Amino acid sequence: MSETAEDESRPRVLGVRFGANPNSSSLGVDVSFLLFGGTAALAAGLFLSSWLRARRKPAELVGQADAKSAP
Amino acid sequence: MKIRAEWFGGIVSLERPRALVSVNRAMMRLLGLADSPRWKGADPERLTAPTEVHVVVSKRCSAGCKSCYVDATPQGNALSLEQAKAALDRLAAHGVFHVALGGGEATDLDYLFEIAAYARQIGILPNLTTAGLNMTCAMAERCKVFGQINVSIDGVGARYADARGFDGFRLAERALRQLREVKKEVGINCVVSRTTYDHLDEVVGLARKLRLNEVELLRFKPAGRGAKTFEEEDLTPEQGRGMFPLAKKLMFKHRMRIKLDCSFAPMVFWHRPNPAVARFFGVVGCEGGNLLASVMPDGNLVGCSFGGPNEASIFDAEGTARAFDRGFEAFRGYVDRAPEPCKSCEYLKLCKGGCRIVSQARGDWWQPDPGCPRVQAHRAGAAKLPVIQS
Numbered sequence: 001m002s003e004t005a006e007d008e009s010r011p012r013v014l015g016v017r018f019g020a021n022p023n024s025s026s027l028g029v030d031v032s033f034l035l036f037g038g039t040a041a042l043a044a045g046l047f048l049s050s051w052l053r054a055r056r057k058p059a060e061l062v063g064q065a066d067a068k069s070a071p
Numbered sequence: 072m073k074i075r076a077e078w079f080g081g082i083v084s085l086e087r088p089r090a091l092v093s094v095n096r097a098m099m100r101l102l103g104l105a106d107s108p109r110w111k112g113a114d115p116e117r118l119t120a121p122t123e124v125h126v127v128v129s130k131r132c133s134a135g136c137k138s139c140y141v142d143a144t145p146q147g148n149a150l151s152l153e154q155a156k157a158a159l160d161r162l163a164a165h166g167v168f169h170v171a172l173g174g175g176e177a178t179d180l181d182y183l184f185e186i187a188a189y190a191r192q193i194g195i196l197p198n199l200t201t202a203g204l205n206m207t208c209a210m211a212e213r214c215k216v217f218g219q220i221n222v223s224i225d226g227v228g229a230r231y232a233d234a235r236g237f238d239g240f241r242l243a244e245r246a247l248r249q250l251r252e253v254k255k256e257v258g259i260n261c262v263v264s265r266t267t268y269d270h271l272d273e274v275v276g277l278a279r280k281l282r283l284n285e286v287e288l289l290r291f292k293p294a295g296r297g298a299k300t301f302e303e304e305d306l307t308p309e310q311g312r313g314m315f316p317l318a319k320k321l322m323f324k325h326r327m328r329i330k331l332d333c334s335f336a337p338m339v340f341w342h343r344p345n346p347a348v349a350r351f352f353g354v355v356g357c358e359g360g361n362l363l364a365s366v367m368p369d370g371n372l373v374g375c376s377f378g379g380p381n382e383a384s385i386f387d388a389e390g391t392a393r394a395f396d397r398g399f400e401a402f403r404g405y406v407d408r409a410p411e412p413c414k415s416c417e418y419l420k421l422c423k424g425g426c427r428i429v430s431q432a433r434g435d436w437w438q439p440d441p442g443c444p445r446v447q448a449h450r451a452g453a454a455k456l457p458v459i460q461s
Contacts, residue, residue, distance in 0.1 A: 002168040008095060008096055008097055010095075010096060010097055011093065011094070011095065011097040011098035011100075011101045011427070012092040012095045012097065012242075013084040013092055013093070013098065014094060014095055014351075015081070015092075015093040015095055015350060015351045015352070015353055016081060016090050016091070016093070016111060016350070016351070016352065016353070017090065017122075017353040018088060018090045018094045019089055019090070019219065019285065019328075019330075020089055020123075020169050020196055020198045020219040020256070021123055021169065021171055021198060021219065021220045022171045022172075022198035022199055022200045022217075022218075022220060022221045022258075022260070022287075023125070023171055023173070023200055023221065023260060023287060023289065023332065024125040024127075024140075024171060024173060024200075024365060024375070024377065025098070025289060025290075025332040025333050025334060025375070025376075025377065026123075028331065029315075029318075029331040029335060029336065029339050030324050030328065030352060031196055031315070031318045031319055031329045031330070031331065031332050031356045032322055032328055032329070032352070033348070033352040034339075034344045034345075034348060034349065034352065034354060035319060035322075035355075037345050037348050038347070038348055040352075041347070041348045041351040041352065042347070044351070044352075045351070048090070048092050049343060050103060051085075052083065052092070052094070052098065052101075053101065054101070054114070057072060058103060058247045059072050059073070059074045059083070059102045059103060059104060060072065060073050060074065060194075061073075061074055061075070061076065061104060062073045062074065062075050062118060062163070062168075062194065063075040063076075063120055063164070063165050063166015063167070064164075064166070065208065068186040
Protein backbone atom coordinates (compact mmCIF):
# COMPACT_ATOMS: atom_id res chain seq x y z
CA MET A 1 0.00 0.00 0.00
CA SER A 2 2.91 2.34 -0.63
CA GLU A 3 2.07 5.76 -1.96
CA THR A 4 3.89 8.59 -3.66
CA ALA A 5 4.37 11.85 -1.76
CA GLU A 6 1.80 13.49 -4.02
CA ASP A 7 -0.79 10.79 -3.29
CA GLU A 8 -0.12 11.06 0.39
CA SER A 9 -1.31 14.64 0.64
CA ARG A 10 -4.76 13.68 -0.65
CA PRO A 11 -7.06 11.81 1.77
CA ARG A 12 -7.72 8.46 0.18
CA VAL A 13 -9.24 5.05 0.76
CA LEU A 14 -6.64 2.41 -0.07
CA GLY A 15 -8.76 -0.69 0.27
CA VAL A 16 -11.79 -2.23 1.91
CA ARG A 17 -13.10 -5.54 3.12
CA PHE A 18 -16.87 -5.57 3.45
CA GLY A 19 -18.69 -7.75 5.95
CA ALA A 20 -17.40 -9.86 8.79
CA ASN A 21 -15.89 -13.29 8.72
CA PRO A 22 -17.16 -16.05 10.99
CA ASN A 23 -14.61 -18.59 9.78
CA SER A 24 -11.11 -19.72 10.43
CA SER A 25 -10.22 -19.36 6.79
CA SER A 26 -12.67 -17.01 5.21
CA LEU A 27 -10.23 -14.24 4.39
CA GLY A 28 -10.65 -14.76 0.76
CA VAL A 29 -12.42 -13.73 -2.32
CA ASP A 30 -15.69 -11.92 -2.46
CA VAL A 31 -16.47 -12.88 -6.02
CA SER A 32 -18.99 -10.14 -6.52
CA PHE A 33 -16.47 -7.30 -6.30
CA LEU A 34 -14.00 -8.87 -8.70
CA LEU A 35 -16.61 -9.07 -11.40
CA PHE A 36 -17.08 -5.35 -11.69
CA GLY A 37 -13.38 -4.55 -11.81
CA GLY A 38 -11.96 -1.05 -11.50
CA THR A 39 -15.37 0.58 -11.66
CA ALA A 40 -16.40 -1.11 -8.44
CA ALA A 41 -13.14 -0.14 -6.75
CA LEU A 42 -13.50 3.48 -7.83
CA ALA A 43 -17.13 3.66 -6.72
CA ALA A 44 -16.39 2.01 -3.37
CA GLY A 45 -13.41 4.29 -2.78
CA LEU A 46 -15.43 7.43 -3.50
CA PHE A 47 -18.40 6.28 -1.43
CA LEU A 48 -16.31 5.34 1.59
CA SER A 49 -14.20 8.45 1.35
CA SER A 50 -17.32 10.61 1.39
CA TRP A 51 -18.78 8.54 4.20
CA LEU A 52 -15.71 8.96 6.36
CA ARG A 53 -15.52 12.69 5.72
CA ALA A 54 -19.17 13.09 6.68
CA ARG A 55 -18.73 11.35 10.02
CA ARG A 56 -19.01 13.74 12.90
CA LYS A 57 -18.28 11.41 15.80
CA PRO A 58 -14.66 11.44 16.93
CA ALA A 59 -12.71 8.33 16.01
CA GLU A 60 -11.47 6.01 18.74
CA LEU A 61 -7.85 4.99 18.30
CA VAL A 62 -7.30 1.34 19.23
CA GLY A 63 -4.41 -1.10 19.30
CA GLN A 64 -1.67 0.93 20.87
CA ALA A 65 -0.16 -2.09 22.64
CA ASP A 66 3.43 -3.01 22.00
CA ALA A 67 5.83 -5.39 23.70
CA LYS A 68 6.26 -3.07 26.67
CA SER A 69 2.75 -1.78 27.17
CA ALA A 70 0.61 -4.81 26.40
CA PRO A 71 -1.43 -5.96 29.41
CA MET B 72 -15.77 4.25 14.56
CA LYS B 73 -12.55 2.57 15.62
CA ILE B 74 -9.21 3.22 13.99
CA ARG B 75 -5.86 1.48 14.23
CA ALA B 76 -2.72 3.19 13.02
CA GLU B 77 -0.59 1.32 10.49
CA TRP B 78 2.49 2.29 8.52
CA PHE B 79 0.46 3.32 5.46
CA GLY B 80 -2.05 5.30 7.54
CA GLY B 81 -4.63 3.25 9.33
CA ILE B 82 -7.53 0.83 9.32
CA VAL B 83 -11.01 2.10 10.09
CA SER B 84 -13.64 -0.27 11.42
CA LEU B 85 -17.17 0.71 10.42
CA GLU B 86 -20.39 -0.74 11.83
CA ARG B 87 -22.56 0.50 8.95
CA PRO B 88 -21.69 -0.45 6.35
CA ARG B 89 -19.88 -3.31 8.05
CA ALA B 90 -16.36 -2.84 6.71
CA LEU B 91 -12.68 -2.57 7.49
CA VAL B 92 -11.36 0.34 5.47
CA SER B 93 -7.66 1.00 4.89
CA VAL B 94 -6.93 4.71 4.54
CA ASN B 95 -3.82 6.77 3.94
CA ARG B 96 -2.19 9.15 6.39
CA ALA B 97 -3.93 12.22 4.97
CA MET B 98 -7.30 10.59 5.62
CA MET B 99 -6.20 9.77 9.16
CA ARG B 100 -5.40 13.44 9.73
CA LEU B 101 -8.72 14.44 8.20
CA LEU B 102 -10.42 12.16 10.73
CA GLY B 103 -8.74 14.12 13.49
CA LEU B 104 -5.94 11.75 14.39
CA ALA B 105 -2.43 12.88 15.19
CA ASP B 106 0.56 11.54 13.28
CA SER B 107 1.47 8.08 14.50
CA PRO B 108 4.92 6.83 15.45
CA ARG B 109 4.07 3.85 13.24
CA TRP B 110 4.38 6.10 10.19
CA LYS B 111 8.13 6.45 10.64
CA GLY B 112 10.69 4.37 8.80
CA ALA B 113 10.39 1.99 5.90
CA ASP B 114 7.31 -0.03 5.02
CA PRO B 115 7.40 -3.12 7.30
CA GLU B 116 5.10 -4.87 4.82
CA ARG B 117 3.08 -6.29 7.67
CA LEU B 118 0.32 -5.13 9.93
CA THR B 119 0.91 -4.37 13.60
CA ALA B 120 -1.60 -7.12 14.48
CA PRO B 121 -4.29 -9.16 12.75
CA THR B 122 -7.54 -7.44 11.94
CA GLU B 123 -9.40 -10.61 12.86
CA VAL B 124 -8.64 -13.65 14.94
CA HIS B 125 -10.24 -17.05 14.89
CA VAL B 126 -10.78 -18.12 18.48
CA VAL B 127 -11.26 -21.88 18.71
CA VAL B 128 -13.16 -21.73 21.98
CA SER B 129 -13.42 -25.48 22.23
CA LYS B 130 -12.59 -28.78 20.60
CA ARG B 131 -15.73 -30.14 22.18
CA CYS B 132 -18.54 -31.46 19.97
CA SER B 133 -20.72 -34.55 19.93
CA ALA B 134 -21.74 -34.40 16.26
CA GLY B 135 -18.81 -36.53 15.13
CA CYS B 136 -18.45 -35.11 11.61
CA LYS B 137 -16.21 -37.47 9.70
CA SER B 138 -13.92 -34.69 8.44
CA CYS B 139 -13.86 -32.38 11.48
CA TYR B 140 -10.84 -30.08 11.10
CA VAL B 141 -10.10 -29.90 14.82
CA ASP B 142 -10.81 -33.56 15.54
CA ALA B 143 -13.47 -32.50 18.02
CA THR B 144 -14.83 -34.98 20.54
CA PRO B 145 -17.43 -34.75 23.34
CA GLN B 146 -14.54 -34.52 25.80
CA GLY B 147 -12.42 -32.01 23.88
CA ASN B 148 -10.76 -29.20 25.80
CA ALA B 149 -12.06 -25.66 25.84
CA LEU B 150 -11.10 -22.18 26.93
CA SER B 151 -12.73 -21.36 30.23
CA LEU B 152 -14.77 -18.17 30.44
CA GLU B 153 -11.94 -16.44 32.30
CA GLN B 154 -9.37 -17.59 29.75
CA ALA B 155 -11.53 -16.50 26.85
CA LYS B 156 -11.97 -13.07 28.41
CA ALA B 157 -8.22 -12.79 29.00
CA ALA B 158 -7.57 -13.73 25.38
CA LEU B 159 -10.06 -11.14 24.18
CA ASP B 160 -8.47 -8.50 26.39
CA ARG B 161 -5.10 -9.26 24.80
CA LEU B 162 -6.51 -9.07 21.29
CA ALA B 163 -8.30 -5.81 22.09
CA ALA B 164 -5.05 -4.34 23.37
CA HIS B 165 -3.55 -4.98 19.94
CA GLY B 166 -6.51 -3.48 18.12
CA VAL B 167 -8.02 -6.65 16.70
CA PHE B 168 -11.41 -5.67 15.29
CA HIS B 169 -13.24 -8.96 14.75
CA VAL B 170 -13.12 -12.44 16.24
CA ALA B 171 -14.57 -15.58 14.70
CA LEU B 172 -15.73 -17.89 17.46
CA GLY B 173 -15.77 -21.52 16.50
CA GLY B 174 -14.90 -25.00 17.57
CA GLY B 175 -15.79 -27.82 17.95
CA GLU B 176 -19.33 -26.70 18.52
CA ALA B 177 -19.09 -23.34 20.23
CA THR B 178 -22.77 -23.29 21.19
CA ASP B 179 -22.17 -26.36 23.38
CA LEU B 180 -20.43 -24.02 25.83
CA ASP B 181 -22.99 -22.60 28.21
CA TYR B 182 -20.87 -19.46 28.58
CA LEU B 183 -20.48 -18.75 24.85
CA PHE B 184 -22.86 -15.81 25.02
CA GLU B 185 -20.95 -14.35 27.93
CA ILE B 186 -17.80 -14.52 25.82
CA ALA B 187 -19.58 -12.80 22.93
CA ALA B 188 -21.06 -10.12 25.17
CA TYR B 189 -17.66 -9.45 26.66
CA ALA B 190 -16.14 -9.11 23.20
CA ARG B 191 -18.77 -6.49 22.37
CA GLN B 192 -18.12 -4.73 25.64
CA ILE B 193 -14.44 -4.27 24.86
CA GLY B 194 -15.04 -3.22 21.27
CA ILE B 195 -14.49 -6.44 19.32
CA LEU B 196 -17.15 -7.75 16.95
CA PRO B 197 -17.85 -11.44 17.67
CA ASN B 198 -18.88 -13.66 14.75
CA LEU B 199 -19.87 -17.30 14.93
CA THR B 200 -19.75 -20.53 12.99
CA THR B 201 -22.05 -23.29 14.20
CA ALA B 202 -23.47 -26.58 12.97
CA GLY B 203 -26.78 -25.35 14.37
CA LEU B 204 -27.84 -28.78 15.57
CA ASN B 205 -28.91 -27.62 19.02
CA MET B 206 -30.37 -24.26 18.00
CA THR B 207 -33.61 -23.19 19.62
CA CYS B 208 -35.68 -20.06 19.21
CA ALA B 209 -34.41 -18.83 22.56
CA MET B 210 -30.80 -19.45 21.56
CA ALA B 211 -31.35 -17.72 18.22
CA GLU B 212 -32.62 -14.69 20.08
CA ARG B 213 -29.43 -14.61 22.12
CA CYS B 214 -27.42 -14.86 18.89
CA LYS B 215 -28.25 -11.22 18.19
CA VAL B 216 -25.04 -10.45 20.05
CA PHE B 217 -23.05 -11.76 17.10
CA GLY B 218 -22.24 -10.05 13.86
CA GLN B 219 -22.16 -12.61 11.08
CA ILE B 220 -23.34 -16.15 11.88
CA ASN B 221 -22.81 -18.94 9.41
CA VAL B 222 -24.28 -22.40 9.72
CA SER B 223 -22.25 -25.26 8.27
CA ILE B 224 -24.15 -27.04 5.52
CA ASP B 225 -22.13 -29.04 3.01
CA GLY B 226 -25.07 -30.45 1.11
CA VAL B 227 -28.85 -30.28 0.89
CA GLY B 228 -31.01 -33.19 2.02
CA ALA B 229 -29.28 -36.54 1.86
CA ARG B 230 -26.08 -34.95 0.59
CA TYR B 231 -25.58 -33.43 4.03
CA ALA B 232 -25.17 -36.92 5.45
CA ASP B 233 -22.88 -37.92 2.61
CA ALA B 234 -20.53 -35.08 3.50
CA ARG B 235 -20.74 -35.16 7.28
CA GLY B 236 -21.44 -38.77 8.08
CA PHE B 237 -24.77 -38.18 9.86
CA ASP B 238 -28.16 -36.76 8.92
CA GLY B 239 -28.28 -33.28 10.41
CA PHE B 240 -29.74 -31.36 7.51
CA ARG B 241 -33.20 -30.74 8.97
CA LEU B 242 -31.71 -29.40 12.19
CA ALA B 243 -29.23 -27.18 10.37
CA GLU B 244 -31.93 -25.80 8.08
CA ARG B 245 -34.16 -25.16 11.08
CA ALA B 246 -31.31 -23.27 12.72
CA LEU B 247 -30.96 -21.06 9.65
CA ARG B 248 -34.68 -20.26 9.74
CA GLN B 249 -34.58 -19.50 13.46
CA LEU B 250 -31.55 -17.26 13.10
CA ARG B 251 -32.94 -15.49 10.05
CA GLU B 252 -36.07 -14.68 12.05
CA VAL B 253 -34.01 -12.54 14.40
CA LYS B 254 -31.15 -11.15 12.29
CA LYS B 255 -30.02 -10.48 8.73
CA GLU B 256 -26.36 -11.40 8.92
CA VAL B 257 -26.86 -15.13 8.54
CA GLY B 258 -25.14 -17.29 5.96
CA ILE B 259 -23.97 -20.77 5.05
CA ASN B 260 -20.50 -22.28 5.22
CA CYS B 261 -20.09 -25.01 2.68
CA VAL B 262 -17.00 -27.15 2.42
CA VAL B 263 -16.18 -27.81 -1.23
CA SER B 264 -14.82 -31.27 -1.83
CA ARG B 265 -14.61 -33.54 -4.82
CA THR B 266 -18.04 -34.96 -3.96
CA THR B 267 -19.84 -31.73 -2.97
CA TYR B 268 -18.53 -29.70 -5.93
CA ASP B 269 -21.29 -30.77 -8.31
CA HIS B 270 -24.05 -29.94 -5.83
CA LEU B 271 -23.15 -26.40 -4.78
CA ASP B 272 -26.06 -25.04 -6.78
CA GLU B 273 -28.47 -26.66 -4.31
CA VAL B 274 -26.71 -25.07 -1.34
CA VAL B 275 -26.70 -21.59 -2.83
CA GLY B 276 -30.32 -22.10 -3.87
CA LEU B 277 -31.18 -22.90 -0.25
CA ALA B 278 -29.43 -19.71 0.89
CA ARG B 279 -31.48 -17.70 -1.54
CA LYS B 280 -34.72 -19.38 -0.51
CA LEU B 281 -34.03 -18.58 3.13
CA ARG B 282 -32.97 -14.98 2.28
CA LEU B 283 -29.49 -15.37 3.73
CA ASN B 284 -26.77 -12.80 3.10
CA GLU B 285 -23.88 -14.96 1.93
CA VAL B 286 -22.50 -18.37 1.15
CA GLU B 287 -18.91 -19.05 1.99
CA LEU B 288 -17.30 -21.81 -0.02
CA LEU B 289 -14.42 -23.37 1.88
CA ARG B 290 -11.83 -25.63 0.32
CA PHE B 291 -11.54 -29.08 1.87
CA LYS B 292 -8.40 -29.11 4.00
CA PRO B 293 -6.14 -31.85 5.28
CA ALA B 294 -6.57 -31.02 8.96
CA GLY B 295 -7.91 -33.03 11.88
CA ARG B 296 -10.04 -35.94 10.69
CA GLY B 297 -10.03 -34.29 7.25
CA ALA B 298 -6.43 -35.41 6.83
CA LYS B 299 -7.58 -39.00 6.58
CA THR B 300 -9.93 -38.38 3.68
CA PHE B 301 -8.06 -35.56 1.94
CA GLU B 302 -6.78 -37.68 -0.93
CA GLU B 303 -10.30 -38.74 -1.85
CA GLU B 304 -11.90 -35.36 -1.24
CA ASP B 305 -9.33 -32.92 -2.64
CA LEU B 306 -10.60 -31.20 -5.79
CA THR B 307 -9.56 -32.60 -9.14
CA PRO B 308 -7.49 -30.27 -11.36
CA GLU B 309 -10.55 -29.65 -13.53
CA GLN B 310 -12.64 -28.76 -10.49
CA GLY B 311 -9.91 -26.44 -9.25
CA ARG B 312 -9.78 -24.54 -12.52
CA GLY B 313 -13.56 -24.39 -12.62
CA MET B 314 -14.06 -23.08 -9.08
CA PHE B 315 -13.97 -19.36 -9.82
CA PRO B 316 -16.21 -19.55 -12.91
CA LEU B 317 -18.63 -21.72 -10.93
CA ALA B 318 -18.73 -19.21 -8.08
CA LYS B 319 -19.49 -16.42 -10.54
CA LYS B 320 -22.24 -18.48 -12.15
CA LEU B 321 -23.84 -19.23 -8.78
CA MET B 322 -23.65 -15.58 -7.80
CA PHE B 323 -25.49 -14.44 -10.90
CA LYS B 324 -27.99 -17.28 -10.91
CA HIS B 325 -29.04 -16.89 -7.29
CA ARG B 326 -28.10 -13.22 -6.79
CA MET B 327 -26.24 -14.28 -3.69
CA ARG B 328 -22.99 -13.00 -2.23
CA ILE B 329 -20.45 -15.78 -2.72
CA LYS B 330 -17.17 -15.82 -0.85
CA LEU B 331 -14.28 -18.18 -1.46
CA ASP B 332 -11.88 -18.83 1.37
CA CYS B 333 -8.20 -17.90 1.32
CA SER B 334 -7.09 -21.34 0.19
CA PHE B 335 -8.96 -20.89 -3.10
CA ALA B 336 -6.78 -17.90 -4.03
CA PRO B 337 -4.60 -19.81 -6.55
CA MET B 338 -7.72 -21.06 -8.34
CA VAL B 339 -8.97 -17.48 -8.59
CA PHE B 340 -5.71 -15.87 -9.71
CA TRP B 341 -5.35 -18.49 -12.43
CA HIS B 342 -8.15 -16.56 -14.16
CA ARG B 343 -6.07 -13.37 -14.03
CA PRO B 344 -8.35 -10.84 -12.32
CA ASN B 345 -7.17 -7.23 -12.20
CA PRO B 346 -4.46 -7.22 -9.47
CA ALA B 347 -5.19 -3.64 -8.39
CA VAL B 348 -8.86 -4.44 -7.90
CA ALA B 349 -8.01 -7.64 -6.05
CA ARG B 350 -5.71 -5.67 -3.76
CA PHE B 351 -8.32 -2.97 -3.15
CA PHE B 352 -11.00 -5.46 -2.15
CA GLY B 353 -8.64 -7.58 -0.06
CA VAL B 354 -8.74 -10.57 -2.36
CA VAL B 355 -5.76 -12.41 -0.96
CA GLY B 356 -4.45 -15.86 -0.28
CA CYS B 357 -2.77 -17.01 2.89
CA GLU B 358 -2.71 -14.16 5.41
CA GLY B 359 -1.78 -16.33 8.36
CA GLY B 360 -0.04 -14.23 10.99
CA ASN B 361 -0.80 -10.97 9.24
CA LEU B 362 -4.47 -10.18 8.66
CA LEU B 363 -5.51 -13.38 10.40
CA ALA B 364 -4.37 -15.47 13.34
CA SER B 365 -5.90 -18.10 15.59
CA VAL B 366 -6.11 -18.78 19.29
CA MET B 367 -6.48 -22.45 20.14
CA PRO B 368 -8.30 -23.91 23.19
CA ASP B 369 -4.98 -24.26 25.04
CA GLY B 370 -4.24 -20.58 24.50
CA ASN B 371 -1.67 -21.15 21.78
CA LEU B 372 -1.41 -18.37 19.23
CA VAL B 373 -0.94 -19.72 15.71
CA GLY B 374 -1.02 -18.23 12.23
CA CYS B 375 -3.80 -20.52 11.05
CA SER B 376 -6.11 -22.82 12.96
CA PHE B 377 -5.40 -25.62 10.48
CA GLY B 378 -1.70 -25.77 11.23
CA GLY B 379 1.62 -24.06 11.65
CA PRO B 380 3.88 -23.55 14.64
CA ASN B 381 2.82 -22.18 17.98
CA GLU B 382 4.09 -18.58 18.20
CA ALA B 383 3.22 -17.73 21.80
CA SER B 384 0.63 -18.19 24.49
CA ILE B 385 -2.09 -15.59 24.20
CA PHE B 386 -1.80 -15.29 27.98
CA ASP B 387 1.81 -14.10 27.62
CA ALA B 388 1.76 -10.36 26.89
CA GLU B 389 5.32 -10.02 25.69
CA GLY B 390 5.23 -13.23 23.70
CA THR B 391 2.07 -12.16 21.92
CA ALA B 392 3.47 -8.72 21.15
CA ARG B 393 6.68 -10.28 19.85
CA ALA B 394 4.74 -12.68 17.64
CA PHE B 395 2.67 -9.89 16.10
CA ASP B 396 5.77 -7.75 15.67
CA ARG B 397 8.15 -10.25 14.06
CA GLY B 398 6.75 -13.77 14.36
CA PHE B 399 4.77 -16.06 12.05
CA GLU B 400 7.75 -16.54 9.76
CA ALA B 401 6.32 -19.88 8.61
CA PHE B 402 3.50 -17.93 6.94
CA ARG B 403 4.96 -14.51 6.26
CA GLY B 404 8.24 -15.87 4.93
CA TYR B 405 6.80 -17.66 1.92
CA VAL B 406 6.89 -14.76 -0.55
CA ASP B 407 10.64 -14.23 -0.10
CA ARG B 408 11.39 -17.95 -0.35
CA ALA B 409 8.92 -18.91 -3.06
CA PRO B 410 10.23 -21.36 -5.63
CA GLU B 411 9.00 -21.54 -9.22
CA PRO B 412 6.42 -21.23 -10.54
CA CYS B 413 5.29 -18.97 -7.66
CA LYS B 414 8.48 -16.92 -7.86
CA SER B 415 7.69 -15.52 -11.29
CA CYS B 416 3.94 -15.23 -10.80
CA GLU B 417 2.63 -11.67 -10.88
CA TYR B 418 0.07 -12.59 -8.22
CA LEU B 419 2.62 -13.90 -5.71
CA LYS B 420 2.23 -11.01 -3.27
CA LEU B 421 -1.54 -11.45 -3.32
CA CYS B 422 -1.79 -15.22 -3.47
CA LYS B 423 1.23 -15.99 -1.28
CA GLY B 424 1.59 -19.44 -2.74
CA GLY B 425 -1.80 -20.81 -1.77
CA CYS B 426 -2.48 -22.91 1.29
CA ARG B 427 0.53 -23.93 3.41
CA ILE B 428 -1.52 -26.63 5.07
CA VAL B 429 -2.21 -28.32 1.75
CA SER B 430 1.44 -28.00 0.74
CA GLN B 431 2.54 -29.59 3.99
CA ALA B 432 0.07 -32.44 3.59
CA ARG B 433 1.50 -33.09 0.15
CA GLY B 434 5.04 -33.21 1.51
CA ASP B 435 6.63 -29.78 1.98
CA TRP B 436 5.37 -26.66 3.74
CA TRP B 437 7.59 -24.42 1.59
CA GLN B 438 6.49 -25.76 -1.77
CA PRO B 439 3.73 -24.09 -3.80
CA ASP B 440 0.17 -25.27 -3.26
CA PRO B 441 -0.21 -28.34 -5.49
CA GLY B 442 -3.85 -27.45 -6.06
CA CYS B 443 -2.85 -24.32 -7.98
CA PRO B 444 -3.54 -24.72 -11.73
CA ARG B 445 -0.34 -22.81 -12.54
CA VAL B 446 1.67 -25.17 -10.36
CA GLN B 447 0.01 -28.16 -11.95
CA ALA B 448 0.83 -26.85 -15.43
CA HIS B 449 4.41 -26.15 -14.38
CA ARG B 450 4.85 -29.62 -12.95
CA ALA B 451 3.33 -31.19 -16.02
CA GLY B 452 5.98 -29.40 -18.05
CA ALA B 453 3.44 -27.32 -19.90
CA ALA B 454 5.08 -24.28 -21.44
CA LYS B 455 1.90 -22.29 -21.71
CA LEU B 456 2.24 -20.38 -18.44
CA PRO B 457 0.86 -16.86 -18.34
CA VAL B 458 3.27 -14.14 -19.48
CA ILE B 459 4.58 -12.26 -16.47
CA GLN B 460 4.70 -8.50 -16.53
CA SER B 461 6.85 -6.86 -13.89
